[in-house]
Amino acid sequence: MSALAGACSVTLDARVASAIVPLDVRAWRADLLARLASGARIVTLYGRPAPSAHAGAAAVMVTAVVQLTDGRLEVTRAVMDAARGYHAMTADVTALHCFERELHEQHGVRVAGHPWLKPIRFEAGGRAARDAYPFYAIEGKEVHEVAVGPIHAGVIEPGAFRFMCLGEIVHHLEIHLGYQHRGVEPLLLRRDARKLAPLVETIAGDSSIAHTWAYCAAIEALTAGDERAPVGPEIEAARGVMLELERIAMHLAGLSGLAADVGFLQGASSYGRLRTTAINTSMRLCGSRFGRGALRPGGSGVRLDAEAGAGFSRAELRQNLALLVNDLAIIDDCFLSARTVQHRLKGAGRLTTAQATELGLVGPAARASGLTHDQRAFGAGVYAEHPVTVVSEPSGDCWARARMRIVEIGRSLAWIAGVLDGDPVWTPRRASTAAPLELVADRLVVSVVEGWRGEAVHCLETDAAGALLHYKVQDPSLRNWLGLAIAVRENEISDFPICNKSFDLSYCGNDL
Amino acid sequence: MFKSLRVRASQGSQFIVDLRKAVPNGHRGLPTISTAPCPEGCHACVDACPTEAIAIEPVRLDLGKCVFCSECVHECPEGKFAFTSNPHLSARTREGLIVTEGPEGGPDPIATDAALKKLYGRSLRMRQVSAGGCNGCELELNAALNVNFDLARYGIEWVASPRHADALVLSGPLTRNMAEAVRLAWDAMPDPRFVIAAGACAISGGLYAQAEALDRGFLRDVGPVVYVAGCPPHPLGFVNAILQLLGIAPSAG
Incomplete structure (x- = not known):
């Protein structure tokens, strides 16, 4: 069964769920490995409870989504008995490690032979599961361990890091997360599907637009039926501008943090102040510095006026963008040419292209290691009308990840300017949430949005009666945390803060 | 050094002189509830609110639960709700965060301790x-x-x-x-x-x-x-x- 999706600015795939015939477990495993060997890239792999053939046995429907090099998504499924499970694929394809760990943790699926079934969020087993897990350890008289967290020194989210060091050199970093686990996924199923936007906006509060766009696109695909009616170019353009503003703002926050971590305080305060301009621009457009309320299924909360007045005019928006372009050029030049910055960032936390590919990294962290996937390159809609040139850096170190941000900020500013060339006027429009919403029955929708950190993946499935059967959320951070752990190996422990900031991953997005 | 001075010149002075009087233009801050009568039996705002922040008869809104999504603004047939750019949304007590109908319905002002x-x-x-x-x-x-x-x-x-x-x-x-x-x-x-x-x-x-x-x-x-x-x-x-x-x-x- 081919996908039903029409033109959309995000990578989207909608299928008749019952038409995806679940394979026998062994056939599914072989099928997925063959697809990945032939050049497809894993996008997500997750489980959901399935009706069991045998009383007392827990059955799990496992769905794997892969992306072909032209951007198309393909789905392959299997139903398995959780207790019997299957043989792990992580040993063959490292990038699958987080998915198989999650499958085990969330659904109790036996993943035999997995090298590393470490808790992701210590869900049902709670702290006991975390405490019982034999975390990686290095033995040796001279080896010492440094434990950090879950509460860190700064005003940031919690997570625990354990460094195994010989002298100042980190041999391995064990990251354990889960402290932020709020139970997002069960809540998404408990509420009316059309009213989820405020909750989705807080899955990772610094990526509200990326996650909410993925949610909105999926709900729109589920309400429009086979002939997907896109929300119209006006709303798509406003969404694109909000997404790029989020990217600019968070990249600036990252640069500010990196500058602070190398003691380059002029960079820290300058990038911080320019971030204020970026988020205040979002606030003028939608009322929130984080883009809350900007996106709603079938609607938009973004306002842009032709003339100056009570709202926010195109001239004011252009003025803010011009300020960013002008002042960024000055601070970027100062930052990139500062010897202290170069000395600290160059060569630190290096990940080769081969490593980034093997680990399945996504987003700017992957592109800084020479990979080139970016969902915006596949979009129809506004990203086809205004194409984004995918940029990548070859060196894979903290320097590359910093430069990546600077280049992407520039591209995003130019992209928004391109959209503004069409002299758009945006009016908030919302569909009432009071009217009963009918979702198309028996559909599986996968929507993928390239946020500032990488791809946010939302998978929604409806049952035969049109009720939401499953809602799977995936933040890009889930896939990138191991990248950080590998990147700090053989680096000095004092370089960990800059390695960490250069990845800038989400704790709550991982922990859900 | 020259580059650093250029940055200094371009950044200017950014601090907000009077933090008390500053109002973030366009910010969705303190909600107000008008005294317009509710239609008989209407509970559109209660249904729309994602955090059960709103109670009716009389209408009141708990800032401690509000996520400023403004769904109530869109669903209320009488237009009772409006969000202002006022960012002062704090109180010393939990009850002090309740916004009631009328122009004086904001949270209890914070008394100096x-x-x-x-x-x-x-x-x-x-x-x-x-x-x-x-x-x-x-x-x-x-x-x-x-x-x-x-x-x-x-x-x-x-x-x-x-x-x-x-x-x-x-x-x-x-x-x-x-x-x-x-x-x-x-x-x-x-x-x-x-x-x-x-x-x-x-x-x-x-x-x-x-x-x-x-x-x-x-x-x-x-x-x-x-x-x-x-x-x-x-x-x-x-x-x-x-x-x-x-x-x-x-x-x-």
Whole structure:
């Protein structure tokens, strides 16, 4: 069964769920490995409870989504008995490690032979599961361990890091997360599907637009039926501008943090102040510095006026963008040419292209290691009308990840300017949430949005009666945390803060 | 050196001179509820609210639960709800966060605490702990010390160790997996000490109030001295709550 999706600015795939015939477990495993060997890239792999053939046995429907090099998504499924499970694929394809760990943790699926079934969020087993897990350890008289967290020194989210060091050199970093686990996924199923936007906006509060766009696109695909009616170019353009503003703002926050971590305080305060301009621009457009309320299924909360007045005019928006372009050029030049910055960032936390590919990294962290996937390159809609040139850096170190941000900020500013060339006027429009919403029955929708950190993946499935059967959320951070752990190996422990900031991953997005 | 001077010239002076009077243009802040009568039996606002922040007869809104999504504005047939750009959304008590109908329906103003003023009026050190925060509150709390809001001008700063802290600023709905760490941080703080709850999640659980993965026991044991509402709170809301609490700036009017 081919996908039903029409033109959309995000990578989207909608299928008749019952038409995806679940394979026998062994056939599914072989099928997925063959697809990945032939050049497809894993996008997500997750489980959901399935009706069991045998009383007392827990059955799990496992769905794997892969992306072909032209951007198309393909789905392959299997139903398995959780207790019997299957043989792990992580040993063959490292990038699958987080998915198989999650499958085990969330659904109790036996993943035999997995090298590393470490808790992701210590869900049902709670702290006991975390405490019982034999975390990686290095033995040796001279080896010492440094434990950090879950509460860190700064005003940031919690997570625990354990460094195994010989002298100042980190041999391995064990990251354990889960402290932020709020139970997002069960809540998404408990509420009316059309009213989820405020909750989705807080899955990772610094990526509200990326996650909410993925949610909105999926709900729109589920309400429009086979002939997907896109929300119209006006709303798509406003969404694109909000997404790029989020990217600019968070990249600036990252640069500010990196500058602070190398003691380059002029960079820290300058990038911080320019971030204020970026988020205040979002606030003028939608009322929130984080883009809350900007996106709603079938609607938009973004306002842009032709003339100056009570709202926010195109001239004011252009003025803010011009300020960013002008002042960024000055601070970027100062930052990139500062010897202290170069000395600290160059060569630190290096990940080769081969490593980034093997680990399945996504987003700017992957592109800084020479990979080139970016969902915006596949979009129809506004990203086809205004194409984004995918940029990548070859060196894979903290320097590359910093430069990546600077280049992407520039591209995003130019992209928004391109959209503004069409002299758009945006009016908030919302569909009432009071009217009963009918979702198309028996559909599986996968929507993928390239946020500032990488791809946010939302998978929604409806049952035969049109009720939401499953809602799977995936933040890009889930896939990138191991990248950080590998990147700090053989680096000095004092370089960990800059390695960490250069990845800038989400704790709550991982922990859900 | 020359490049550094160019940066200095381009950045200019960014700090907000009067934090008390500053209003963030376009910000969705304090909601107001008009006195227009509700249609018979209407509960559109209650149904639309994602956090059960609204009660009716008479209509009132709990800022401690509100996430400022403005769904109530869109669903109310009488247009009773409106959001203003006022970022002052704090109160000393949980009940003080209730917004009622009419122009005077805002939260209770924060009275300066004489004891806290004496202790911390010239220097306050805060330890922030996120316990399930989505990074919205964390970013805004960080921003309170940036070049725009510059809370450090009053001797108020974040510290890395709870040992050095006078106040514990909590964000997030308090996840079960962070319960132990929150108590350890509090136990490590020397007396005298107090708690500030920042954001709808910390105050009430917010959008996560119904989630099973929480353990809010700490906040039941140790009541916050001030509640800073918002999702997330604007830095001006947080900054002014502290300035008023400690009597650092004269209260408005």
